[in-house]
Amino acid sequence: MKGLLPVEEAIRRVLDGVVPLESEAVAISDCLGRVLAEPLVARRSQPPRDVSAMDGYAVRAADVAALPAQLAVIGAAPAGHPFAGQVSRGEAVRIFTGAVVPDGADAILLQEDVERLSEERIAAREIVTTGQHIRRRGLDFEIGAALLPAGLRLGMRQLALAAALDHANVPVRRKPLVAIIATGDELVPPGSDGPEDSIVASNGYGIAGLVQSLGGAVRDLGIVADDKDKLATAIDAAEGADILVTLGGASVGDHDFAQEVLTERGMALDFWRIAMRPGKPLIFGRLGPMRVLGFPGNPVSSLVCSLLFLRPLVETMLGLAPVEHAVSATLGGPLRANDGRQDYLRAEIAIASDGTRIATPFPRQDSSMLSTFAEAGCLIVRPPHTPAALAGEACRVIILP
Numbered sequence: 001m002k003g004l005l006p007v008e009e010a011i012r013r014v015l016d017g018v019v020p021l022e023s024e025a026v027a028i029s030d031c032l033g034r035v036l037a038e039p040l041v042a043r044r045s046q047p048p049r050d051v052s053a054m055d056g057y058a059v060r061a062a063d064v065a066a067l068p069a070q071l072a073v074i075g076a077a078p079a080g081h082p083f084a085g086q087v088s089r090g091e092a093v094r095i096f097t098g099a100v101v102p103d104g105a106d107a108i109l110l111q112e113d114v115e116r117l118s119e120e121r122i123a124a125r126e127i128v129t130t131g132q133h134i135r136r137r138g139l140d141f142e143i144g145a146a147l148l149p150a151g152l153r154l155g156m157r158q159l160a161l162a163a164a165l166d167h168a169n170v171p172v173r174r175k176p177l178v179a180i181i182a183t184g185d186e187l188v189p190p191g192s193d194g195p196e197d198s199i200v201a202s203n204g205y206g207i208a209g210l211v212q213s214l215g216g217a218v219r220d221l222g223i224v225a226d227d228k229d230k231l232a233t234a235i236d237a238a239e240g241a242d243i244l245v246t247l248g249g250a251s252v253g254d255h256d257f258a259q260e261v262l263t264e265r266g267m268a269l270d271f272w273r274i275a276m277r278p279g280k281p282l283i284f285g286r287l288g289p290m291r292v293l294g295f296p297g298n299p300v301s302s303l304v305c306s307l308l309f310l311r312p313l314v315e316t317m318l319g320l321a322p323v324e325h326a327v328s329a330t331l332g333g334p335l336r337a338n339d340g341r342q343d344y345l346r347a348e349i350a351i352a353s354d355g356t357r358i359a360t361p362f363p364r365q366d367s368s369m370l371s372t373f374a375e376a377g378c379l380i381v382r383p384p385h386t387p388a389a390l391a392g393e394a395c396r397v398i399i400l401p
Ligand SMILES: Nc1nc2c(c(=O)[nH]1)N[C@H]1C(S)=C(S)[C@@H](COP(=O)(O)OP(=O)(O)OC[C@H]3O[C@@H](n4cnc5c(N)ncnc54)[C@H](O)[C@@H]3O)O[C@H]1N2
Pocket: 182, 183, 184, 186, 187, 199, 200, 201, 202, 203, 204, 247, 248, 249, 250, 251, 252, 253, 256, 278, 279, 280, 281, 295, 296, 297, 298, 299, 301, 367
């Protein structure tokens, strides 16, 4: 469509020149969801020595290769208290799971396979083989192994591994700071029982939620009236943030001056208006080192734009590899031919018995409707000029978070 930037080109321009933020050391207990800035290397081997995997007796396999076999119990090795001596021919040491295997022993005879003849004497009921029930030193990992690569997001499993690698503090990417300004004379905060004709400012909460769920931080600069001076003051208060998001005032109305005031405060405009629906009047520019995204005010427009542009921007600042969010699905209902804007249609998603995803568009696609956006499972992506399609035809969808 004339004068409108294709979505893919717009995403490319938003990410152009963006580099991962600096690294900071964070206590491992605070690292859930953080992204590694450097590979994490094992500071020790695990297990650090050969250890028993079972409760039983540390023996020489050759002594219990055939039955009957009787052994003298010469001591005990609980976990954390290694047996100092040597296991010689005809001897055994009582051992417990996790304890270091004493020198001379090369197998563990299970407790259940032993008849205790006296305090000092046992008879084996089963033979053992060399190495049986022993976890070798370094079975899990060896010292120096780089097991967690840079760019990895730390979930519960990776956190446990990072701790096992013996790291108390972890080098992670600083959280991208996103400043958010809502604009509009009609806006009131939720729960404020404002005038009947007011509109509750909702978009910022969804965008803040997205940022936080991605591992970023939010500076909420509140609601600003349609007043150039007040907007300028709020924009200045965003200084130090990595990204500024403005909500509303992006279009062509007499009170839509986000772009004008941003430019007046020093933003170098990169582009305005994208060939997409919803989200056409999106503004993008740079204000010093800060990336500025001026989202349209319509709630669904701003939230769809945040998924398409803000999400990869935050992910890139976190050093995460780019993710392709669109997956294949089958249309659950017919669609009309598309015009020159790339459509993002709110749709239900279901899984058919053969495992395919069925995406059924909602009949009403108004960009003000948060109710259907919240209910939707996906967005059907329709490139510009896609011809009419019937139920059963293939499509691409973005699964909604
Ligand atoms: N003549 C034209 N009019 C419009 C065009 C156009 O091309 N020519 N584009 C339309 C499209 S598409 C969109 S999208 C909207 C976006 O315009 P703005 O960014 O200027 O948005 P506002 O007018 O400020 O607000 C639109 C709508 O959204 C509500 N709103 C705003 N902020 C919030 C918020 N934080 N939370 C909840 N709701 C919010 C606002 O009350 C309005 O109802 O322009 C079309 N017009």
